[in-house]
Amino acid sequence: MPKPFLSIENLTQVYPDGQGGQMTVFENATFGVEKGEFVVILGHSGCGKSTIMNILAGLADPTSGVVKMNGYEVSGPSLDRGVVFQNYSLLPWLSTLKNVTFGVSARHPDWSRQQVIDHSKTFLALVGLEGDVVYRKPSQLSGGMRQRVSIARAFANHPELLLLDEPFGALDALTRGTIQDELLKIWSGTEQTVFMITHDIDEAILLADRILLMTNGPYARVAESVEITIPRPRVRSQIVEHPNYYAIRNHLVHFLAERSKELAGQNDDRSNAPQTIRIDTTQPSGTGDPDTPRNLRAVNT
Numbered sequence: 085m086p087k088p089f090l091s092i093e094n095l096t097q098v099y100p101d102g103q104g105g106q107m108t109v110f111e112n113a114t115f116g117v118e119k120g121e122f123v124v125i126l127g128h129s130g131c132g133k134s135t136i137m138n139i140l141a142g143l144a145d146p147t148s149g150v151v152k153m154n155g156y157e158v159s160g161p162s163l164d165r166g167v168v169f170q171n172y173s174l175l176p177w178l179s180t181l182k183n184v185t186f187g188v189s190a191r192h193p194d195w196s197r198q199q200v201i202d203h204s205k206t207f208l209a210l211v212g213l214e215g216d217v218v219y220r221k222p223s224q225l226s227g228g229m230r231q232r233v234s235i236a237r238a239f240a241n242h243p244e245l246l247l248l249d250e251p252f253g254a255l256d257a258l259t260r261g262t263i264q265d266e267l268l269k270i271w272s273g274t275e276q277t278v279f280m281i282t283h284d285i286d287e288a289i290l291l292a293d294r295i296l297l298m299t300n301g302p303y304a305r306v307a308e309s310v311e312i313t314i315p316r317p318r319v320r321s322q323i324v325e326h327p328n329y330y331a332i333r334n335h336l337v338h339f340l341a342e343r344s345k346e347l348a349g350q351n352d353d354r355s356n357a358p359q360t361i362r363i364d365t366t367q368p369s370g371t372g373d374p375d376t377p378r379n380l381r382a383v384n385t
């Protein structure tokens with residue numbers, strides 16, 4: 085079988101437990117992400133999501149296992165992998181525009197100054213930042229605006245893989261919704277692959293092609309890969325009306341509330357690959373998992 089664009093193979097992370105011993109956060113995590121996919125990872129605090137993200141970004145090395153992108157092992161940070169963190173990580177001494185041009189000129193050393201500026205301004209405009217505001221320093225922006233700069237910066241570099249670690253965590257619901265829409269708009273116009281951490285189930289369903297569910301740590305694992313069987317384009321105000329919405333949502337809530345604990349520490353699947361869950365109430369009933377409501381098709385492969 086051909087390898088996916090991004091391949092996470094038997095990733096294990098062990099940390100010192102602070103008392104002279106060791107703690108295995110997750111063990112043999114194995115999954116793939118296809119090119120252009122939007123994958124979200126959900127799991128309780130401490131199961132190791134940020135650790136996985138840092139390893140994918142090349143900012144940390146796992147205790148064992150490998151990550152391959154396009155067949156090559158990831159080691160160290162690269163412009164091919166853009167990262168957006170919750171705390172924006174903008175350079176405070178540079179203007180909004182320069183925070184974006186900085187990476188664009190590194191990515192395109194052959195471009196003229198004007199090309200770099202025009203390209204950067206295009207991406208800032210896509211997240212609603214236009215006019216004088218682009219000459220302000222990050223300290224002169226609101227939290228939501230800073231987060232937009234950080235998203236514009238990441239997308240403007242056209243990384244093949246975009247890693248988003250709770251990028252909207254610090255935002256109010258209204259701003260969060262607007263930026264989710266903007267993210268979807270930009271992503272749908274590119275070939276970029278997105279891997280995102282969030283704690284927000286509704287956000288995950290709105291954005292993702294697939295949601296990876298992690299069991300609780302220590303010895304956490306990626307137990308399920310839930311397909312989001314809701315067609316795109318998705319509109320935030322209408323998505324709840326899709327017949328699959330609550331079926332998928334209930335499955336996710338049930339996993340996080342109950343099964344993430346029950347499955348913790350268990351590892352009965354030697355391949356360690358997550359189980360694929362497909363919930364589609366628009367298909368004829370008859371197959372599926374007894375936990376899911378009637379008239380719900382859940383195909384586990």
Ligand SMILES: Nc1ncnc2c1ncn2[C@@H]1O[C@H](COP(=O)(O)OP(=O)(O)OP(=O)(O)O)[C@@H](O)[C@H]1O
Nearest residue numbers: 099100109127128129130131132133134135136301
């Ligand atoms: N550098 C480190 N040294 C020791 N332990 C660490 C280190 N970094 C993380 N941990 C531990 O590893 C576990 C996983 O942490 P991680 O931040 O990856 O979890 P998370 O799933 O992203 O959590 P949250 O949802 O709260 O952000 C936690 O128990 C944390 O205390």
